[in-house]
Amino acid sequence: MTSYERLLAAINGDFPDRPPVAPEIFGITARLNGYRISQYVTNGRIIAGSQLKAREAIGYDILFAFADLSVEAEALGCTLRYEDDAYPSVNEHILQNVEDVKGLKLPDPLKDGRMPVVIESCRRLRESAGNECVIAACVMGPVSIASQIMGLEDFLYQLVDNPDGINQVLDFTEEVAISYGRALIRAGAHCPVVFDPVASPAVIPPSLFVHYEARRLKRMYDSFRDEGSRISWISIAGATQKIIPYFKKTGINLATIDYVVPIREAFKLADNIALNGNLKPYSFVSCSPAEMKEEVRRCLMEAEGKGNYIIGSGCEVPVESDIENIKAVVEAARDFKY
């Protein structure tokens, strides 16, 4: 089986030849290829080249077209603070009053900020990998984009104090996410992965996830499917048990779960959608390869031999991880028999 076939088999509920391995491997591929993170996040050729070489060397089953979490916010006009060898982050918010959202312009994915960088990485990845491996492009969810353009503190207070205004902002950020996600698919991504860290129950109560986020996610995945995506993938970190039951209704067929969510419990809550997780990201830094293999066996045991379990990490594999630990995860997957 190719990596693409393996991942799709798991998502569709068929048994792959072995459990697919799809941890969130982003900036570490730059390190492995001798680039600084600042070079990686600003150059589509470097993203694609680093992703392809790292996968070739290690043998996992996914390619990511992803720069950092601030691409959408920057394209909307936020200024970022750039680091030499770390990810940039939002430095200045652009929305002081929610009413001003009417004056914001929808970014053009082919022109604005670094969206064209990620678009280029999609194009290059697809040209090189074709349909041999799933190319997943990352899109921020509406709640997180809103919190970035408003500032998290203001966003959270307004969520309660000014629900009508917040709905206007979220309608806009949903549109941003849809238009960027569709552009990434047109450029070659097989699917977008929606990251929405601020929609995590660690930040907002599950009732507000249902109220503000669920219907928006459904419209996003519907739109991505119209554009040709066959994978509706969500990645929200933290203890997501209380929102997992809503995933299937929004059309999600693959969810990444964090290390604090037990795999067995997540499968029960998820009503059989495919799950990817729940290796602890920091273990890629702090553990030995033998310990990583043991961790993978623990995950596989908790997944009880389900074909729709995908080995992964609940959040990004840290850029300073030991490459031998990622190799160990792939080896443990190869050793496993259903």
Add this chain to the structure above:
Amino acid sequence: MKRETEIHQLIKAVVDGETKSAVELSERLLGSGFPVEGLIHEGLTAALRSLDAKCTNEEFNLLEIMLAGRSMMAVMDKVAAKYLPHSSTAEPAPGRTIVLGAIKGDIHELGKHVVKMLMKANGFRVIDLGKDVDPASFVKAAVVEGAGYIGVSSLITLTIPYIREIREIREILYKDGLPDIKVLAGGAAIQQARPDDLNVDYIAKDAFDAIHYLNSVGVGV
């Protein structure tokens, strides 16, 4: 009985983040002769305990804690302060003073703000160094302010590479002959690490866990 009901309503208003009614209830209580110490201990501290219990049950979310914190601070600033004119000039002991900051490379401050708010509500003196704080600055501020603790935050997993900077704080403390200042760390990125990984005394699961730790260690008291 009526007073008990009013205090119960105050606790609920604070926990639910209903700032307006929390302020009104407090004004009514204090206006009718209820002592401000009672308002703080039976009302605000009880509200904190209730939030703490929610946290322990893993029902914690940042938003609800922020809303409750906002209500609590409004009661303190708008109402209780009028009845406590000299409280802020009290001399705090090292065991009640902490230097807080987001470590170098991290510009996320919200989690730290929440911790600061809750620590203040618990009677700690908090020296907030802000964001992107150099390891040496934590130590310098702790010495200048006579703090017994240094609290370091690193909010998101993507800042994991900066965790190693926290280790430098301990090295500077030892070099300067200040081994008694306790270092605690917190934030989503940090919770995956062990105290040994960071060379800190404690890794707090959340704001309340940090307060429990401070109360249990009692530096210099």
